[in-house]
Amino acid sequence: DTAVSQTPKYLVTQMGNDKSIKCEQNLGHDTMYWYKQDSKKFLKIMFSYNNKELIINETVPNRFSPKSPDKAHLNLHINSLELGDSAVYFCASSRTSGTQYFGPGTRLTVL
Amino acid sequence: AQSVAQPEDQVNVAEGNPLTVKCTYSVSGNPYLFWYVQYPNRGLQFLLKYITGDNLVKGSYGFEAEFNKSQTSFHLKKPSALVSDSALYFCAVRDLPSGNTPLVFGKGTRLSVIA
Numbered sequence: 629d630t631a632v633s634q635t636p637k638y639l640v641t642q643m644g645n646d647k648s649i650k651c652e653q654n655l656g657h658d659t660m661y662w663y664k665q666d667s668k669k670f671l672k673i674m675f676s677y678n679n680k681e682l683i684i685n686e687t688v689p690n691r692f693s694p695k696s697p698d699k700a701h702l703n704l705h706i707n708s709l710e711l712g713d714s715a716v717y718f719c720a721s722s723r724t725s726g727t728q729y730f731g732p733g734t735r736l737t738v739l
Numbered sequence: 740a741q742s743v744a745q746p747e748d749q750v751n752v753a754e755g756n757p758l759t760v761k762c763t764y765s766v767s768g769n770p771y772l773f774w775y776v777q778y779p780n781r782g783l784q785f786l787l788k789y790i791t792g793d794n795l796v797k798g799s800y801g802f803e804a805e806f807n808k809s810q811t812s813f814h815l816k817k818p819s820a821l822v823s824d825s826a827l828y829f830c831a832v833r834d835l836p837s838g839n840t841p842l843v844f845g846k847g848t849r850l851s852v853i854a
Contacts, residue, residue, distance in 0.1 A: 632782075661842075668846070669777075669827060669846070669847050670844075670846055670847075671783075671829065671844040671847075672844075673841040673842065673843075676841065684841050686841070718782060718783065720783075725771075725833075727773070727785055727788055728773075728785075728842060729785060730775075730782040730783040730784070730785075731782050732781060732782040733780075733781070733782050
């Protein structure tokens with residue numbers, strides 16, 4: 629039983645395209661997150677949602693738009709993809725202020 | 740602002756020897772500290788955390804970490820390393836008790852255990 633799942637695992641696309649990454653958690657957590665891991669493995673928070681409300685929005689281009697249809701899902705939509713968006717994107721979830729559990733990641737490659 | 744430093748990019752240790760992966764932190768309040776491990780092409784797996792209480796925290800796979808407030812450190816340790824421990828290790832911190840404070844990660848330390 630996967631606790632935090634992401635689809636797709638790999639995403640290869642052309643510059644300028646729009647793409648989405650989906651995340652689901654079955655842990656009953658009320659907070660979900662998106663992180664970006666760059667080529668040097670540096671991890672940085674992008675967004676956080678608590679009970680479907682945006683609570684953390686770090687300095688991220690507005691081409692990135694998170695959407696949380698319910699507490700178990702947090703999707704990431706990216707418009708007008710650029711080469712620099714190539715990275716591994718991790719979803720995570722937690723109870724408020726609790727330990728964060730991560731999904732397996734989505735490796736995005738923009739050509 | 741919160742920050743985490745992992746001073747070593749790479750740690751090499753022989754199988755069976757003790758290992759230490761270093762982490763120091765900076766927070767304005769009380770720290771909430773974590774260690775995660777990332778195996779190749781996998782997500783991050785939670786190893787252990789410190790909130791309050793005993794300074795020595797025990798976690799998964801035989802790992803432990805020691806919280807040292809005076810040195811603002813939270814080093815990860817294991818008495819006897821296994822080849823299968825080879826992975827990328829991340830230290831992370833957030834301020835207590837703010838629920839909205841993001842988790843800040845160190846840059847990671849690659850552990851290589853040699854048979």
